[in-house]
Amino acid sequence: MTLSPRERSYILIEAYKEFLLSVKGLALNTITVYENALESFVEFQNNIIDVTDSDIESYIEFMSKKGLQASTQSHHLSTLKMFYSFLIQKKIIEENPLNLIDLPKKIKRLPKAISEDEMKRLLQSCEGNESEDIRLRAMFYLLYATGIRVSELANLKISDIQDAENDGFIRVLGKGSKFRIVPIGETAKKYVKDYIQKARFEFNPKGGEYLFPSPKYKNKPLTRQRVFQLLKEVSEPLGIYISPHGVRHSFATHLLENDANLRTVQKMLGHADLTTTEIYTSIADKQKQKVLEEKHPLSLLFEDE
Numbered sequence: 001m002t003l004s005p006r007e008r009s010y011i012l013i014e015a016y017k018e019f020l021l022s023v024k025g026l027a028l029n030t031i032t033v034y035e036n037a038l039e040s041f042v043e044f045q046n047n048i049i050d051v052t053d054s055d056i057e058s059y060i061e062f063m064s065k066k067g068l069q070a071s072t073q074s075h076h077l078s079t080l081k082m083f084y085s086f087l088i089q090k091k092i093i094e095e096n097p098l099n100l101i102d103l104p105k106k107i108k109r110l111p112k113a114i115s116e117d118e119m120k121r122l123l124q125s126c127e128g129n130e131s132e133d134i135r136l137r138a139m140f141y142l143l144y145a146t147g148i149r150v151s152e153l154a155n156l157k158i159s160d161i162q163d164a165e166n167d168g169f170i171r172v173l174g175k176g177s178k179f180r181i182v183p184i185g186e187t188a189k190k191y192v193k194d195y196i197q198k199a200r201f202e203f204n205p206k207g208g209e210y211l212f213p214s215p216k217y218k219n220k221p222l223t224r225q226r227v228f229q230l231l232k233e234v235s236e237p238l239g240i241y242i243s244p245h246g247v248r249h250s251f252a253t254h255l256l257e258n259d260a261n262l263r264t265v266q267k268m269l270g271h272a273d274l275t276t277t278e279i280y281t282s283i284a285d286k287q288k289q290k291v292l293e294e295k296h297p298l299s300l301l302f303e304d305e
Contacts, residue, residue: 005046005047005049005050006042006046006047008049009042009047009048009049010039010042012048012049012087012092013035013038013039013042013048013083015090016034016038016083016086017031017034017035019086020034024176025176025177025178026176027175027176027177030175034079034082034083037075037076037079037080038079038080038083040076041059041076041080044059044062045059048083049087049092049093051084051097052097053097053098053099053100053101055097056077056080056097056098056101057101059076060073060077060101063076073103074103077098077101077103078103080098081096081098084096084097084098112242112246112249113246113249113250113252113253113254114240114242114246114250116254116257118238118240118242119144119247119250119254121238121240122140122234122235122238122240122242123140123141123144125234125238126140126141126234131198131199131202131203134191134194134195134198134199135195135199135200135203135212136230136234137191137194137195138188138191138192138194138195138199139153139212139227139230140231140234140247141187141188141191141192142184142188142191142192143244143247143248143251144188144247144250144251145184145185145187145188145251146170146172146182146183146184146185146188146251146268147182147248147251147252147255147265147268147269148172148182148248148270149174149244149245149248149270150224150227150228150244150245150248151224152172152173152174152270153212153227153244154210154212154221154222154223154224154227155173155210155221156170156172156210156211156212156221157209157210157211158196158209158210158211159171159209160172160173160211161184161192161211168183168184168185168186168189169181169182169183169184170182170184172270174270175270178270180267180268180270182268183268192211196211200213203215210222214226224244227244228243228244231243231244231247248269252265252269
C-alpha cells in the first residue's frame with residue numbers, strides 16, 4: 001500500500017511528537033503547540049517532506065495575507081526548521097529548506113509589572129479568616145515570593161514543600177520536566193503553613209497529593225484558569241490589572257530594581273538562557289531612571305522653572 005504525501009506527513013509528525021516527548025522531555029501542552037503549527041503547514045502544502053525554500057516563501061506570504069503577526073509567523077517557521085532538523089537526523093531528507101529563510105523579526109514586548117506599592121496593596125487585600133481567604137493569601141504570597149509560573153503553582157505537591165519548614169526552600173517542577181529549588185521566604189512560608197493547617201482539608205477532605213487541590217475534581221490540582229480568576233476578583237476592585245504571570249514579572253523586576261544578582265534571578269525563574277532574564281533589567285533600569293528624575297536634588301531644584 002502506497003501512502004500519499006499527506007498521510008506520510010502526518011506519520012512523520014507523530015514520530016516527531018514521540019521524539020519531543022521521550023527524548024526532549026517536553027510537556028504535552030508544548031508538543032501540541034508544535035503539532036498544530038506543523039499541521040497548519042500540511043494543510044497549506046499538502047506535503048511536509050518534499051519542500052523547497054520557494055514553498056516556504058509562499059507559506060510566509062500566505063501567513064502574511066491571513067494577518068498573522070510576525071511573532072506567530074516566526075513560531076511556525078521555527079517549528080518547521082526544528083522538524084526538518086529532526087528529519088535530517090533520521091536521514092529522511094538531506095537539506096533543511098529553511099536554512100536560507102530569514103525569520104520575521106519579532107517585536108520585543110517588555111513584560112508588564114506593577115509597582116511595589118501596588119503589589120503591597122494587592123497582598124494586603126487578601127484578608128479574612130474563611131478557608132477561601134486563607135487559601136488565597138497562601139497562593140498569592142507564594143507566587144510573589146518565589147516568582148514561579150501559575151502552572152508550577154497549580155502543580156505543587158505537598159511533598160514539594162515539606163522541606164520549606166526547615167530549610168526555607170520548595171521544589172518546583174518547571175519546563176522540560178526539570179526540577180529546581182526555590183527559596184520561599186518567611187512570610188510566604190507562614191501563610192502556606194497556616195493554609196495547610198487551617199484550610200486545605202476544606203478543599204479536599206481526603207488530603208491528596210496537591211498543595212492546592214481542586215474542590216471539584218478528585219485528585220486534580222486547582223486549574224490555572226481558576227487561579228487567574230481569583231487574582232482578577234481581588235485585583236480589579238483595587239484598580240490593579242495583573243495576571244498570575246504578571247506577578248512573576250513583578251517578582252523579577254522588583255528584585256532587579258533592588259540590585260539582586262541577575263544569575264540568581266535567572267535560577268529562581270527557571271530560565272535556561274540568561275538573555276531571557278535580561279529583559280527585566282530594561283524595566284528595572286527605567287524605574288531607577290524615573291526615581292532619579294523625580295528624587296535627585298537637581299530635579300527638585302528646577303521643578304518650579
